[in-house]
Amino acid sequence: MNKQRLEMYFMIAVLVILVGSAVANYGTISKISESISHDPSGTNVTDGTVIHVIGHQWAWTFVYSNNTSTVNAFTVTVNEKVTLLVNSTDVIHDLYIPQMDVQSYAVPGQTNEIQFTPTQTGSFFFECVEYCGEYHYEMRGYMTVVN
Amino acid sequence: MSDYVNFMITVAVILSAVSIAMFGLYYMLASRRNAISKTAHQNGYDDVKQYRRDTASSRRSIISWDIFLDDDARSIGLRYLITSILFFFIAGTFGLTMRLSLTYSTPSLLTPDAYNVLLTQHATLMIYMWAVGSAIGLGYFLLPSHLKLWRDTRGTYASTAYWLWLFGAGLFLLSRASFRWYLYPPLSLQLTPNGGGLYAWLGVLGMIFIFMGIMVASVNILQIILFDRDKTMKMGEMSLFSWSIFFTVLMIIVSAPPVMVGLGMLFYDYFNPVFFTAANGQVLLFAILFWWWGHPIVYIAVIPFFGLIYELIAKFTDAKVFSYRSGVFGLGLLTALSMSVFGHHLLNSGLGYDWVLLFETTSFAVVIPSAITVFNWIATLWKANKIRMTTPMLFVINAIIDFIIGGITGVMQVNQGLNQLVHGTYWVTGHFHFIFMGVTTGITFAAFYTIFPTISGGRTYNVILARAHFYLTAIGSLIMSFAWSVGGFIGMPRAVAGYFPWFQPYQDASILGGVIIGIGQLVFLYNMAVSWLHSPSTSEDNVLDIPANVGPGKPKSIDKSVPDVPSESVL
Structure with a gap:
């Protein structure tokens, strides 16, 4: 096999892989919800459940719209849009709910908004994945999805 | 108090x-x-x-106390190389200790605090002392012959840079800081044992010294490449290794200043918090300053070794590189793109749709130079008449395989949908350990074995022990990184001292891998100790001294007298 031919083959291989991945990526780009920094004064989201999530060393506090709150556990309704307003009172944390593909930094002085819609009932774990001090690993718990 | x-x-x-x-x-x-x-x-x-x-050419480049006194480029290079190997063992021990402490899902062997200190030390020392140190060391050691230097007069600066760098590492070790290598401010400003560490400020000071050392060394190497190389040698005729060092120091010089400024501001914040506190400013500002440097550093930690892979392949296949121009172009494009991708470390911090799309696209573009480089290696191997499977060559082939695996698991993360699933998990740890263990660590050892007769004054290492070292390191890191990748994909967070019990199998598998790597390094130490006791029996010539991949049109000049050539293992 001569040099030009080999070179051509590897160019084609690279292009095929790149174009294939680009096409595969294109489908997901508009579908995911991602965290967007938000005016801390409030939210303009009116539909579904809105939960304020406050990260602090070393627990997550979830404040519902009726001003009740839970620590390291929260409950949402299936097939209903959930908006999380994620904030922190001390250092940077990162709320991560792997089975919902939800992840958002909790940054002091900044509110991040992220939305998702659970489609199954059950119990799902969440964790803090931004290192935040000695008991970082204890910032975890369960989200319960009910009917 | x-x-x-x-x-x-x-x-x-x-x-x-x-x-x-x-x-x-x-x-x-x-x-x-x-x-x-x-x-x-x-x-x-x-x-x-x-x-x-x-008289420089007649002096021997051999490991002795003299290398800490002499200021010629080779002695400085050996100094860096020996120091970086020392720190590899220090930081490696920290890493293995962390691994072993994760035997139980709740911290029992180490307190979470001790775990976090080891976490910080392992990452920082491995990156700044091992990866950067060995890159600078091999640069100083090989550039004089690759560039046929007409003068070697910058040793005083080089020596100063070395001591600053070492002093910084000493301060960092003493600091017992626990803010990870990111030093994210609200945490690194908490001077408490369970926050950033009681003496976190000492760690920041150490980082400042490390950066000063790296920066001076980089400028020094850039001067050597630009002004001290032989007058008849054009840039376009430099060896690919010289090019890789050139791009590396360029990247350091361009990307380090933001984080150096950031570290200064961070240190000021300890006594007057004005910059990185939620009330007064933006806490994410430091993260951006940091990742401006933090992404290029991971390329700095591999590009010199890409250059060495080109050189080593040429040595052990007796073939010139497949395409010199695309080799230089690939490394150069990687350098240029490395500046534009830093945001992908902060995709979930609330950047918003437009910025995420930008950083996704630029990060994806990094595939192009990486693929050019990988295909160039493969094509060189393919066109070669024979491949001598010496120990360094085994490391090289393992590096190429590991880089492909680590590169693919890395580029997958630029899809934001997938990034939200794997960011902050062991997936990322697995991704970069594939590359750092395969390319950075493996190629440094490959180069070390290749130049061993030179730096030991004509001694040879035990081939069987070297093979054992290679197989244990390669298999151990494969098990460890794969276990992390699989565990990370189902949500196992990294940098934690404890974990949900159902992640136990993945942690156990990675502990097994870590222990295998540890045994491999003990074999290396034993091999070095035993080999040093033997009397010199071979030539002191450095086979890497002769650049194989000089510019296009130049005749290939390859030395075939390489020690450790088992005749049965010719492909």
């Missing part, structure tokens, strides 16, 4: 001991210089430096 005072007394005592040692070293250096100047005068030289230059 008395704890604090006790610690400061300890620091003072250690620093005094270091100062005394430094004075002893200075005394040795001064008396040695005296002796050299005497010899120079006896030989009819008025200018001592001229004498050193004229």
Whole structure:
């Protein structure tokens, strides 16, 4: 096999892989919800459940719209849009709910908004994945999805 | 408070001991210089430096105490190489200790605090002392012959840079900081044992010194490449290794200043918090300053070794690189793109759709130079008539395989949908350990084995033990990184001292891998110790001294007398 031919083959291989991945990526780009920094004064989201999530060393506090709150556990309704307003009172944390593909930094002085819609009932774990001090690993718990 | 005072007394005592040692070293250096100047005068030289230059080629580049006194490029290079290997073992021990402490899902062997300190030390020392140190070391060691230097007079700066870098690492080790290598401010400003560490400020100070050292060394190497190379050698004829070092130091010089400024501001924040606090400014500002450097550093940690892979392949296949131009272009494009991708470390921090799309696209573009480079290696191997499977060559082939695996698991993360699933999990840890264990660590060892006869004064290493070292390191890191990748994909967070019990199998598998790697390094130490006791039996010529991949149109000049050539393993 001569040099030009080999070179051509590897160019084609690279292009095929790149174009294939680009096409595969294109489908997901508009579908995911991602965290967007938000005016801390409030939210303009009116539909579904809105939960304020406050990260602090070393627990997550979830404040519902009726001003009740839970620590390291929260409950949402299936097939209903959930908006999380994620904030922190001390250092940077990162709320991560792997089975919902939800992840958002909790940054002091900044509110991040992220939305998702659970489609199954059950119990799902969440964790803090931004290192935040000695008991970082204890910032975890369960989200319960009910009917 | 008395704890604090006790610690400061300890620091003072250690620093005094270091100062005394430094004075002893200075005394040795001064008396040695005296002796050299005497010899120079006896030989009819008025200018001592001229004498050193004229006799440079006859001096042996061998590991001894002299390398800490001599200021020629090769001695400086050996100094960096030996120090970086020392720190590889220190940080590796920290890493193995962390691994073993994760035997149970709740912290029981180590306190979470101790775990976090080890986490910080392991990452920082591995990156700044091992990866950057060995890259700078091999650069200083090989550039004089690759570039046929016409003068070697920048040693004073190089030496200063080395000591600054080492001093910074010493401070960092003493600091017992627990803010990870990111130093994200609200945490690194918490001077408490369970926050950033009681003496986190000492860690920041250490980082400042490390950066000063790296920066001076980089400028120094850039000067060597630009001004000191042989007058007849054009840039376009430099070896690919010289090009890779050129791009590396360029990247350091361009990307380090933001984080150096950031570190200065962070240190100021300890006594007057104005920059990185939620009330006064933006806490994410430091993260952006940091990742401006933090992404290029991971390329800095691999690009020199890409250059070495080109050189080593040429040595052990007797074939020139498939395409010199695309080799240079690939490394150059990687350098240019490395500046534009830093945001992908902060995709979930609330950047918003447009910025995420930008950083996704630029990060995806990094595939192009990486693929050019990988295909260039594969094509070189493919076109070669034979491949001598020596120990360094095994490391090279393992590096290529590991880089492909690590590269693919890395580029997958630029899809934001997937990034939200794997960011902050062991997936990322697996991704970069594939590359750092395969490319950075593996190629440094490959180069070390190749130049071993030179730096040991003609000794040979035990081939069977070297093979054992290779297989244990390669298989151990494969098991460890794969276990992390699989665990991370189902949501196992990284940097934690404890974990949900159902992640146990993945943690156990990675502990197994870590222990195998650890045994492999002990084999390496034993091999070095035993080989050093043997008397010299081979030539001291450095096979890497002869650049194989010079510019297009130049005749290939390849030395075939490489030690460790088992005749049965020819592909």
